[in-house]
Amino acid sequence: MAKEDTAARLLDMKPTEFRGLVEGGHLPAGREIAGIRRWDVEELRKIFRGEMADGGFEW
Template identity: 50%
Template sequence: MKSELGDVVRKGVRVNSVNTLPRFDGGTPLHKFAVCRKEAAALLDISPATFDEWVRRGWMPRGVKIGGLRRWDTAEVRASWLNLMEQNMDVKEDDGENPFDYAVG
């Protein structure tokens, strides 16, 4: 059923056609706190295969399996990302002279 705003209403939850996050009837968007593998990868702007590799290496959480579904807590994914960033900040980025420093442009 469509509301007067053009949103689709299903079981008392409004889904905005522009913002695909579910909304309560009051219009407040619901933010996802548990996501599937594909969505967890999308949060990091990486492919699901890369996400799987990062999970295998222990860089990302393994997720929680409930019934036949595995979900990742978005807070844990973010915390793992921040941890990776912090670890990589300790690595000296400058590995020597830049070969383009003397290029004529």
């Protein structure tokens, strides 16, 4: 699990870019754990490898 700025770095983005894609529904919203939002690193890796595409996904 990664905090927002770490998740953004994993996708080579600025935190503001990452946050915008999350807010726009293009990236997962993360999961709240004890009041702290974290992103599943493996899920992010699958996204940038294209393994999470669901037929309607366009680059």
